[in-house]
Amino acid sequence: MIPSPPPNNQPAEPRAPAWQRALREAFSRPRDLLDYLQLDPATPHLASALLRDFPLRVPRGYAARMRKGDARDPLLLQVWPQTREADETPGYAIDAVGDLHRVRRDGLIHKYRGRVLLVATGACAVHCRYCFRRHFPYAEQLAARGQWSAVLDEIAGDASIEEVILSGGDPLSLSDERLGELVEALGAIPQLKRLRVHTRQPIVLPERIDGRLLAWLDRTRLQTVFVLHANHASELDDAVRAALAPLRQRGIALLNQSVLLAGVNDDADTLAALSERLFACGVLPYYLHLLDRVQGAAHFDLPVQRAQELMRVLSSRLPGYLLPRLVREIAGRPSKTWIDWERSAPSP
Numbered sequence: 233m234i235p236s237p238p239p240n241n242q243p244a245e246p247r248a249p250a251w252q253r254a255l256r257e258a259f260s261r262p263r264d265l266l267d268y269l270q271l272d273p274a275t276p277h278l279a280s281a282l283l284r285d286f287p288l289r290v291p292r293g294y295a296a297r298m299r300k301g302d303a304r305d306p307l308l309l310q311v312w313p314q315t316r317e318a319d320e321t322p323g324y325a326i327d328a329v330g331d332l333h334r335v336r337r338d339g340l341i342h343k344y345r346g347r348v349l350l351v352a353t354g355a356c357a358v359h360c361r362y363c364f365r366r367h368f369p370y371a372e373q374l375a376a377r378g379q380w381s382a383v384l385d386e387i388a389g390d391a392s393i394e395e396v397i398l399s400g401g402d403p404l405s406l407s408d409e410r411l412g413e414l415v416e417a418l419g420a421i422p423q424l425k426r427l428r429v430h431t432r433q434p435i436v437l438p439e440r441i442d443g444r445l446l447a448w449l450d451r452t453r454l455q456t457v458f459v460l461h462a463n464h465a466s467e468l469d470d471a472v473r474a475a476l477a478p479l480r481q482r483g484i485a486l487l488n489q490s491v492l493l494a495g496v497n498d499d500a501d502t503l504a505a506l507s508e509r510l511f512a513c514g515v516l517p518y519y520l521h522l523l524d525r526v527q528g529a530a531h532f533d534l535p536v537q538r539a540q541e542l543m544r545v546l547s548s549r550l551p552g553y554l555l556p557r558l559v560r561e562i563a564g565r566p567s568k569t570w571i572d573w574e575r576s577a578p579s580p
């Protein structure tokens with residue numbers, strides 16, 4: 233069928249990619265999500281008022297994986313504030329991992345030897361209540377497109393940098409045109425070997441892995457690693473598994489980092505199911521992070537002894553390749569800190 237011409241013979245607007253349309257349709261009005269999930273807004277621990285400071289954003293496909301009528305659903309708890317989020321807890325900071333002390337120039341964070349983090353956008357497809365960058369001043373610290381040449385020059389001028397980590401926000405919030413341009417420029421820096429993409433989008437918005445994204449990945453000479461972020465097996469539905477397949481087929485390494493979150497994944501069955509499901513999706517469990525102590529997220533935190541205990545149980549149930557490393561990020565250290573769980577004393 234030949235489509236009818238646009239009025240006044242104007243050229244038709246190019247249709248936005250499916251992922252951008254899905255993002256526009258994401259839940260952002262709290263009442264809409266509660267109605268969809270058949271939840272009572274007066275449910276005691278759900279604190280809608282706190283959405284004013286860090287607003288709701290939940291793709292519909294992600295909401296569809298939540299259990300209707302369950303105000304303790306582990307996916308819902310990641311995106312909806314609980315009353316305890318308003319608590320001011322000593323020891324929990326605005327800049328939980330000291331990123332602001334490691335800003336080398338706007339948009340470039342240099343923490344560890346050999347690799348730099350390029351903060352290309354502050355936008356995400358989902359807003360996670362425990363996010364360690366929830367207070368990050370993106371407006372001041374972003375490598376906006378107009379500053380990319382300065383950031384690229386800085387990377388090119390440091391022969392010790394071999395890996396660039398695209399971070400954010402979520403770097404896949406940028407259009408493929410912009411990402412293609414950026415990655416092409418990175419590929420032209422001779423000493424760079426690897427491109428790492430830290431992203432939650434393939435988990436919460438699997439439409440994001442499309443032909444346009446694969447096209448710029450296919451063009452780069454850089455060895456590419458995707459570090460995904462899933463915290464619960466229910467996040468990994470068949471759409472996610474299918475979306476990851478073309479990445480795997482291209483030889484892109486797929487790793488996952490999760491955060492240990494009270495009420496979401498703080499039991500051995502849940503963590504074992506997560507590792508199993510990740511592997512079924514072609515992803516290796518990489519890190520299990522202790523919570524970064526960011527203000528507003530203390531209610532998700534767990535004692536380190538509990539995390540060690542969980543690791544001991546997991547190690548007795550899973551093959552070694554499905555066991556993530558238990559880590560904490562401590563500001564100022566030259567790498568993530570591995571938490572020893574083998575020699576720690578079992579809880580009484």
Ligand code: SF4
Pocket residue numbers: 355356357358359360363364365366400401402432461
């Ligand atoms: S940066 Fe990651 S953890 Fe933070 S809100 Fe965005 S997707 Fe969630």
